[in-house]
Amino acid sequence: MSRIAYVNGRYLPHDVAAVHVEDRGFQFADAVYEVCEIRDGHLVDPTLHFERLERSLGELRIAVPMSRAAMLVVMRRVARANRVHDGSLYVQVSRGRSRRDHVFPSPAVRPTVVMTAKPVARAKGEALAETGIGVITVPENRWERVDIKSVSLLPNCLAKQAAKEAGAREAWFVDAGGFVTEGGSTNAWIVTVDGVLVTRPAEHGILRGITRTITLKVAAKLGLKVEERAFTVEEAKRAREAFVTAATTLVMPVVSIDGSPVGNGAPGTTAPALRAAFHDSTEMVAI
Ligand code: PLP
Numbered sequence: 001m002s003r004i005a006y007v008n009g010r011y012l013p014h015d016v017a018a019v020h021v022e023d024r025g026f027q028f029a030d031a032v033y034e035v036c037e038i039r040d041g042h043l044v045d046p047t048l049h050f051e052r053l054e055r056s057l058g059e060l061r062i063a064v065p066m067s068r069a070a071m072l073v074v075m076r077r078v079a080r081a082n083r084v085h086d087g088s089l090y091v092q093v094s095r096g097r098s099r100r101d102h103v104f105p106s107p108a109v110r111p112t113v114v115m116t117a118k119p120v121a122r123a124k125g126e127a128l129a130e131t132g133i134g135v136i137t138v139p140e141n142r143w144e145r146v147d148i149k150s151v152s153l154l155p156n157c158l159a160k161q162a163a164k165e166a167g168a169r170e171a172w173f174v175d176a177g178g179f180v181t182e183g184g185s186t187n188a189w190i191v192t193v194d195g196v197l198v199t200r201p202a203e204h205g206i207l208r209g210i211t212r213t214i215t216l217k218v219a220a221k222l223g224l225k226v227e228e229r230a231f232t233v234e235e236a237k238r239a240r241e242a243f244v245t246a247a248t249t250l251v252m253p254v255v256s257i258d259g260s261p262v263g264n265g266a267p268g269t270t271a272p273a274l275r276a277a278f279h280d281s282t283e284m285v286a287i
Contacts, residue, residue, distance in 0.1 A: 002014065003082055003116070003118075004078065004081035004082055005017035005078075005114065005115065005116045006074055006077070006078050006113070006114065006115040006116075007019065007112075007113075007114050008110075008112060008113055008114075011077065011078070011081060014116070017114075017116075019094070019097070019112055019114065020097040020112075022097055022098065022099060022100055023094055023096070023097045023112050024094050024095040024096060024097070024098065024105075024112075025092060025094030025095070025112060025151060026094075027100055028102070029150065029151045029152040029153070029154075030060070030094060030095045031062075031092055031093060031094035031095065031112075031150065031151045032053065032056035032057055032060060032062070032092070032093055032148065032149055032150050032151065033090065033091060033092040033093070033149060033150075033151055034049045034052065034053045034090075034091045034149065035088050035089070035090050035091075035246075035247050035248060036049045036075075036088065036089045036091075036210075036247055037088055037247040037248070037250075038079055038084050038085070038086060038087045038088060038089055038117065038287060039086055039122075039279065039284070040085065040086065040284075041085050041286060041287055042284040042285055042286055042287055043072075043075060043076075043079070043089065043284075043285045043286075043287045044247070044279070044282050044283070044284060045210050045214065045282050045283045046068075046072065046075075046283065046285050047283055048210045048213060048214075048283070049210060050068045050071070052149060052208065052210065053091065053093070053149075055148075056148045056149045056150065057093060057111075059145070059148045060095070060148065060150070061104070062093060062094075062095050062111055063108065063111055065093055065110070065111040065113045066113070071091070072285070074113075074115055075089055075091070075115065075287065076287045078115045078116065078117045079117045079287045080287070081117075082116075082117040082118065082119070083119070084117040084118065084119045085119070086119060086120060086121075086122045087117060087118050087119035087120045088117070088118060088120065088247065088248055089115065089116075089117045090114075090115065090116045090117070090118075091113070091114070091115050092112075092113070092114045092115075092151065093111050093112065093113050093114075094111060094112040094114075094151075095108075095109070095111060095112075096108075096109035096110050096111050096112050097109060097112060120248075125249070125250065128252070129250075129251075129252055129253060129267065129271075129272065129275055130267070131255070131266075131267070132252070132253035132254060132255035132266065132267040132271075133168070133169035133170060133244075133252055133253070133254055133255065134163075134166075134167065134168035134169060134170075134254070134255060134256040134257075134259075135163065135168050135169065135170040135171060135172050135183065135188075135242075135244070135254050135256070135257055135258075136162060136163045136166045136168045136170075136171050136172070136257075136258055136259075137171065137172045137173075137174050137180070137233050137257065137258050138159045138162060138171045138172070138173060138174065139173070139174060140173040140174055140175040140176070140181050140205070141155050141173075142155040142156065142173065144205075146181075146182075146205060146206060146207055147202070147203075147204075147206070147207060147208065149207055155173075156184040156185060157184075159171035159173065159184045160184040160185065163184070166259075168256070170183045170184060170185070170186055170244055170254070171183060171184045172188050172233075172236075172257070174233055175205060175230075177230075177232075178232045178233060178234075179200070179230035179231065179232055180200065180230070180231055180232070180233060180236060181200060181205045181206050181230075182200065182205075182206040182207065182209075183244050183246075185246055185248070186209070186244035186245060186246040186249055186252070187199060187200075187206060187207070187209040187211070187212040187244065187245045187246065188200070188236075188242070188244055189215075189242065189243050189244065189245065189271075190231055190235065190236050190239035190240075190241065190242045190243075191239055191240045191241035191242070191243075191268065191270045191271070192235075192239055192240060193238070193239070193240050195224070195225065195240070195270070196224075196225045196226070196227055197219050197224055197225065197226045197227070197270070198226075198227050198228075198229060198231050198235075198239075199212065199216075199226075199228060200228070200229070200230050200231070201228040201229065201230075202228075209245055209246060209247075210247060211245040211246050211247055211249075211250065211251070211278075212245050214278060214281050214282055215245050215251060215274055215278070217281045218274050218277050218278055218280075218281050219274065221277065221280075221281065222273060222274070222277060224270065233257065233258070236257055236262070237257050237258075237260050237262065239262060239263070240263050240268055240270075241253065241254075241262060241263055241267070241268035241269075241270050241271055242254035242255075242257065242262045243270075243271035243274075250275055250278055251271050251272075251274045251275035251278060252271070252275075253267035253268070253271040253272065255267060
C-alpha cells in the first residue's frame with residue numbers, strides 16, 4: 001500500500017513529499033514536533049499532545065499553524081490514508097521557509113506543517129515487553145532546553161546509535177552530577193527495592209513525556225508510591241526494576257544498564273502492571 005504524507009495543505013505520495021531546502025526545520029532544526037500513539041483506530045491523548053505542541057511553539061515564538069479541530073481533521077485523514085489502525089502519527093511544525101539567515105524571518109512566514117503516520121505490529125511491542133530491553137548510559141550533552149520538544153535531536157541520534165552498537169535499545173543521558181536525566185527518546189524510571197517509583201521532575205533537564213504524565217496517573221490509581229526526584233546510575237543499577245516510557249514504547253521494562261542486570265535481569269511486576277493498565281487512563285479519540 002502506498003504511503004501518504006501531509007505537507008502544507010497537500011496530501012502527497014510519501015516518495016515525493018518534501019519541504020523546501022530553505023525550510024528552517026531542515027536548515028536549523030528550527031522546528032518542533034509531536035509523536036502520538038494510534039491504538040485501535042484511536043488517537044491517544046490528543047489534548048495533551050496539542051497542549052505540549054502549543055507550548056513548544058510558544059517557547060520558540062512560532063505561530064500555531066491551525067486550530068486543534070483542523071489539526072485533528074488532518075491527523076485523521078493522514079491516519080486513514082495510510083490505513084494505520086495501530087501505530088504512530090508524526091507532526092512537525094517548522095518556522096517556515098525563508099532565505100537562510102539565523103535570525104527569525106521578518107515579517108514572519110507561514111509555518112511549515114508536515115504529518116506522517118506509520119503502522120506498528122502491536123504484538124511485536126508486547127513480545128518485547130515480555131523480555132524487556134537494555135539501555136546504556138552516555139554523558140548529558142544536549143542543549144539545556146530539552147523541555148521543548150524541538151527537532152534538535154543530533155545528540156539523541158548519536159546516543160541511540162551508540163546504544164544500538166552496544167546491543168542495547170536505549171541510552172540514558174547522565175548529567176554532571178551522575179544523575180540520569182532521560183533516554184534518547186524516552187523518560188527514565190526506576191522502582192526501588194522498597195517498591196517506590198522514581199522519575200526525575202519534569203521542570204528541568206527532561207522532556208515532559210505524555211506517557212510519563214499518564215504513567216504517574218496510573219501509578220496513583222494502582223496505589224503505588226511515587227517520588228519525582230533525580231536518581232543516579234548507581235541507584236538505578238541497584239533498583240528492583242527500571243523502565244522507560246514514550247508514546248512509541250509505552251511502559252517498557254529495562255533489564256540491563258551498561259550491561260549490568262537490573263533486578264534479576266528480567267521484567268519485574270510493576271512495569272508490566274503499569275503497561276497493562278495504561279490505556280484505562282488515556283484519552284482516546286476515534287481517528
Ligand atoms: N524524552 C525524549 C527526549 C523524547 O524524545 C520522548 C519522545 O519522543 C520522550 C521523552 C517521551 O515523550 P512521550 O511520552 O510524549 O512520547
